[in-house]
Amino acid sequence: MNRVDRLLALVSELRAAAPDPLTADELAERLRVSGRTVRRDLEMLVHGGLPVRIERGRGYVLLPAPPPSRLSEVASLMGPVHDTLAEAVRTRRVVRLAYDDRSGSRSFRDVEAHGLVVAPYAEYLVGWCRMRDGPRMFRLDRIGAAYLSGRATGMRDLDELLAALRVPLPRPPSDPVPRGPAGAARARAWTLDRLGYVRTRLREATEEVRAGSGGAAALRGVLGHLAEWTRWQLAAIREAAGEERVYAGRRPEFPPEFEGDLPYDTRERMIQDAMALRSLGELARDLQEVLEAAGHWCAGSDDALWEGTFPEPSPSGAPGPPRPLADLLGGWRSPLAHIEWHLDRLTDEPPSVPAVLEERGEDEEEVWLTDRCPLQT
Template structure:
């Protein structure tokens, strides 16, 4: 171990043990160096500004970092927005904020602050939006002002909030062999929860434009696209799971002859939009909701064995993808629920998070995922 790595390891050991002291002999044994080397390194770190204290007869201790001073309500309103949000997260408080979405519309929201997330393209507040009654991500550079209220946030799991926003893939078990009934129950429950969350987002989107909000034309086009492609995706996954012929749910419109033949994505999409143009926004929303309702009924009642198996991944173009669990096919990346949320994210103020190089839990592209 070179000197820099040894100093890093030494500080890490002190911080892990804090507020308890560590004897130099114990540190020497953990770092596999001499006690003399440890004492020399501690002296170097102390002179460099690390607040290491020696406790007589017990060793050395690194005090914990002091808690930051609490912000008053006035300071939260006049100080930097980031500081106010960090305080709200630290103290589990509700923050009142002025937020401007991508379309330039400003809203005032009460948000339970649960975490700050830094991504390569921005920093976000993760919380529970009380206006939307659901988890949301807010770009910090779109928060014009924030006020730290005296109300406490409800206890919510940050991982669960991120799971709802990031559409995570259920991981297969580490060991060999099929998953047991408990795994099937968890996979089914996770999928049904994701399904209900997506249905609620669709209801919110439709209600927003019906009540006078902008974006009705864009939403009509998206719903027409989603109704037909979700119908196809859900039927394809069900057929892959059961080996039966595809069952197309919902209210499929009459398409021209030749629609079901092989053709480029753009040509098929033009035919979908032409057929859907005759429908109202409400009819398109009902069609898509009926498709999702049929998915929910089938998922709730299908055999546990289907949730425990690896199934072919049907693709709109080309051969099937690598086998994946049923929960992944329905609610994970590239699945119909993730496809719906991908389009909704581009109509609202919640941008989809980007995956890291080693994280394939999220399907994010610059165009509709089905074209890939």
């Protein structure tokens, strides 16, 4: 055991025994080192600030850390946002946030604070948003101010919130081994959670545009694209799993050549032309019905499907390598990851119209969102 591991083990033994003392000989026996080594390590830790009390004839006791002072509601507005959120998580209280989303729009949210998550490029508050009535993550650098209310939070499991918020990255795995939740029941539950979360994101994106936030043209193009491609992906996955290919939702009329072997650009233009006559609400309902049908199929499918692997359907070329059903539906290059990829980019800045016109010969600025679709690759 190296020195760092020995120090960790030493503190762990003292913490597990507290408030009872442990002698140097007892610690030495547990760590399989000499009593002299234990005493030397303890002396170093005490000089470094570890709160250890030496009781004559009894040994060493690790003292409990003093409880932090309770943050008042007024003080929560004056101190650092991080301190207010940490207090909200520690005391299980509702915190009110002034939050700016990616587009710069400010909203005021009552959030049941359940955890702080540190990621490589940002820190996040994980909680239950009472305005959206669902689990959410809030970037701390987008929280302008936080107010600690006197209201208690409900009892929710942080692991379940994190599982509901998990979003697979749209990139290939580093190795060819299929990944995904193990076991039929767990795989089905994970996939249904992902379906519910994606449906909520779609509903919120549509409601925001209807409320006047802008971006209606871009959202129309994306919803039309997503409705047909998601319909195709889910039907192809069912067929790969040995069942009948079923196109759910409200599929529009396409020309006969649409079912042939067409380049992506040609097929996408046919989709946009067919969807052009539909309203934003009709496009949203079509996609929601496709996902609802997928949920019914997932809930009623045999356990054997969730325990097997199936080839990944491809829009062109040979199918991909076999993957678990949950991974095909909710993992990398899945219908759900595809939807989230486009929703994440709705607030991106589009290229200038002259550049689009020069490169594509198009006169609709919103086509750039589907031109970069990962299904092309």
